[in-house]
Amino acid sequence: MAVMNNVEAVRATLYDALKNDDRTLILGEDVGARGNVFLITKDFVNEFGPERVIDTPIAEASIVGIAVGMAMEGLRPIAEIQFADFIYPAFNQIVGEAAKTRYRSNGEYTCPLVIRTPYGGGVRGALSHSVSIEALFYHVPGLKIVAPAFPADVKGLLNASIDDPDPVLFLEHKKTYRLIKGEVPDGHYTIPLGKANVLKEGSALTVVSYGLYVHWALEAAQKLQEEGLSVEVIDLRSIRPMDKATILESVRKTRKLLIVHEDNKFGGIGAEISAMVAEEALFDLDAPIRRLCAPDVPAMGYALPLEEEYMSSPAEMADAMREMVRF
Amino acid sequence: MATTITMPQLGETVTEGTVAQWLKKVGDTVEKYEAFVEVSTDKVNAEVPSPVTGTIREMLVKEGETVPTGAPIAIIDEVGAPSGTKAGDGQAPAAATPPAPVTAPPAPNGHAPSFVVHDGDLEMALRKASPAVRKLAREHHIDIRTIRGSGANGRVTASDVLTASSMGPAAAVGQAISVGTNFAATGAPAMPAATGGAKTPPPSGTSTYGEPIPGTIIPLNQARRIIAERMVESKHTAPHAWSMVEVDVTNVWKWRSREKDRFERETGYKLTLLPFFMRAVIESLAAFPLMNAKFTTDGIYVNKDVNIGIAIGLPTNLVVPVVKNADQKSIKGLAIAAGELIDKARKNKLGVDDLAGGTFTVNNNGANGSYASAPIINGGQAGIVTMETVVKKPVVRDDDSIAIRQMMNCCLSLDHRVVDGYVASGFLADLKRRLEKMPADGSL
Structure with missing residues (x-):
């Protein structure tokens, strides 16, 4: 190791x-x-x-x-x-x-x-x-x-x-x-493609993400934990195949779903996850599904304010999580 | 490939159905056209055939749960297709387990309600209830309007429903807020402010409608729940007015007495006054089409067809099967049609079609000696008329002579949104005239 x-x-x-x-x-x-x-x-x-x-x-x-x-x-x-x-x-x-x-x-x-x-x-x-x-x-x-x-x-x-x-x-x-x-870990090992990872268990909200935003979502969820709000964080790891079972199991438990990704929202990964959950678990949902994603602009600008505007942040994620938990 | 099975629409006016019983379990194979679930609507059960051959992957609705028509109730993996996701998550039906008992009828418990909300808020609470909240509320037989919401802007959350449910009936009442309107069927009626009155002891057990035991709760079965909801809805939405006429049925009585043995011999059905009465009602409806109408938000819809519902009391519930196109039937035809329906009702064999489409209802209420009654209108109709008991009475006739006649009261409840007293009394007078004009020696 x-x-x-x-x-x-x-x-x-x-x-x-x-x-x-x-x-x-x-x-x-x-x-x-x-x-x-x-x-x-x-x-x-x-x-x-x-x-x-x-x-x-x-x-x-x-x-x-x-x-x-x-x-x-x-x-x-x-x-x-x-x-x-x-x-x-x-x-x-x-x-x-x-x-x-x-x-x-x-x-x-x-x-x-x-x-x-x-x-x-x-x-x-x-x-x-x-x-x-x-x-x-x-x-x-x-x-x-x-x-x-x-x-x-x-x-x-x-x-x-x-x-x-x-x-x-x-x-x-x-x-x-x-x-x-x-x-x-040392040596050769594999992790199955199409298998998500529940990084943090929680009861009041499911947050699904991948890539860099997993780290930020985890940071935000831990902050909420200190406030007494219990958020589950799922790292997709594989975007396709989608690990529907893990997502659905979590959403059926928490009844709320937030998807955060860096890519822009329209037609993004979150759209597919959202549609899948709406199709399969509508009657377990206690809040509208929410996606926290980049705005629909052609690219991430070079200027720092533009980059920051495009990207989310742990603080923004925490705000979205709080709103959803309290909905 | 997975095929999602949805709640079928059993009858044109049916908007929801209840899974009465799963005939299969998750993992069972089912043949195309094989019945795999029993659905109940309008107090009847219908077996629903599978549209495909395959394996039941998931049952999405529990026994006793009511969902709108078109809502998914099961997923079947068609033969030869691999199962896409994991098998049902423990929702296999437990045939022996009845639905959770309903919230107890709340009793005054000496606690003032925590706060009072107005009807508008209650409706808002319903509108804002998420799919999960609605589902949980149905499962736990909780009226969302009776729960204080802890979510944003007072929204009732899924946790609120579970909390209210876990607190049990007595506690749930304490938790419940007083509602302005009385949803006696499932919810908590308005509670009096603290009175210090005696507490009703918590229920210690359950019994059945057939053998009610004092101090116990009779869990609501589907039929009882629907009856309750329909009655409350009708009484709430249709302002009932009432009127009664006394009818001389001496001739009808003689006519019926003369024909009844032969009729029974020929058809196997008993001949009662009902078909004679129905015939007169049908003719009066033709003369007063507004009585064969219903109130809608678009206006008063005057029905084209004349479909007469017959209220039939059974030991544990009430059914109202419908004689379709009754205006096209003779008295004999009505007698046979009614006889068939009554026979089916007693054998619990009424189908959905037997119960749908009524435009007006008659209730033969006099069998047990009732002299007058104030019936509740069958929802979506303009009125209901009863036949009370037939008694011999001294009657002063037009020429001031006194005669002993067979007299019967007819009571009418009418939807005052549809018709006023003018039309209703005209209808009753017309009905009386037609019955009294019937010949003592007519033919069926």
Whole structure:
């Protein structure tokens, strides 16, 4: 058991994968000589060579397209999109190819591909280094989406993603990279995809989140605990498949649901969770479902006030929680 | 694939149904068209067939629980499809467990109500009640309007309902706030201020309608609950007015006496005065169509059809089956139709269709000697008329002679929103005239 931050957890997991399975390889912009912009793959190319740690041109469609071919032919590529903001050129390769491979070939081919990418804001990343892309891919059957918040989950879920026979979009919140530290078990282990984690039990309100906001929601819930208000916090960990059972079980207990995410509200992950709960547990609800999300503006601004306006905060979350508990 | 089964609409005017009994358990397989749940509405039970073949994944409604038509009541996994989520969360029906007993009729307990709210607030409380609160209130037989809300702006929360329920009947009354209107069916009637009066001892047990035991509570069954709600609703919404006429039924009596043996031999049904009376009522309704109408918020709807409900008292409840298109039936046809319905009622075999669609009601109230009565209108109708007991009386006739005649009182309750005394008395006079004009030697 070692204490790591999220960068170290990704790095350690990737290293073990390359070390233990010859089929694995990493490809992306600056993953080789530069060792990734966050130094996740630093020195990997020296140990595993340029054929398994491949520096690619700035061409995201090619990165994913090549990786799809590799995966279909038996390799275990781990493709990196340097920032999630740059993933759009690869949209067709992810949605049109990777996600449909198994279906199109009637199961003859699968696409065991992991696409890692740092996402999210709060780091003064401005318009093209702050986006949340999950909702754009959430609609696509055949694609799994993972967004861990803790180092131990990073390792277990990344291992599960590499092992998974189908494509997984692995989202790493860049603000948590070095901010969040935690103990990480030694050795190889996996955490099942599609399984949420109840981080804190509570009785008066269920809060569902993922990524950076899990930490803030937890902080807010602990503050409310001191005020005598009992809030349950669920970390989705996997956005798709959605862990309906855990969410429903919690909502049926607390009868109130707040969803917080950094992505904007309209058509976001919270919309799907909200609809699911309304469909399946309406008669357990004692308050309207609420979503605390980003405003519908095209991007997170660079100016600090704009960034703060776009992002939520533990204080804002605590306010929303108080209102809902007292409703 | 999961198929969600919803509460069927059993009858055109039915808005809700109660799951009387689950005939299957979670995990049981069910064939298409196989009955899997018994639903009760309007005091009858109907078995509902499954629209698919599959396995019951979840039962969303407990036995005894009432939900609106169209509300999901069960989820069935169709055959060959994997179950999407975990199996039912412990909601398998416990056939032996009756619904929780209702809140006891509250007794004056010497405590002043904590505060009084007005009708407007009560309605607001209902409107703002969340789905969870409504469901819990139904399950625990608690009137939301009697609970003091602890939520934002006095909203009644799910916890409030559970708290009120866990405090038990006696305590719940103490908790309950006085309501301006008397919801005697399920809620707490307005409580007097502190009087220091004797407390009613808490109930120590339950008994049944058939064998009531003093000092116990008879849990409300579905029929009793519906009767209570309907009666309260009708009395609350329709301002009742009342009138009575005395009718000379000597001729009708003779006619019926002459025909009854033959009729019974031919049809197997007894011939009573009822079909003669119904025939006269039907003709009077034709002459006074406003009596065959109902009050709606859009206006007074004058019914096209004449469907006569017959009030039938049973040992534990009251049913009002309906003779449809009664205006198209002869006295004999009415006698057979009524005979069939009475027979079904006594065997508890009335279907939903037998009970729906009534436009006016007759009540043969005289069988046990009642001389006059003030019936409650069947909701959504303009009136109800009774036949009281037939007695021989000395009567002064038009030529001042005194004769012994068979006399019967007919009592009418009318919805004063629909008609006034002018129309109602005209209707009663017309009914009296038609009955008295009936021949002693007519044919059925």
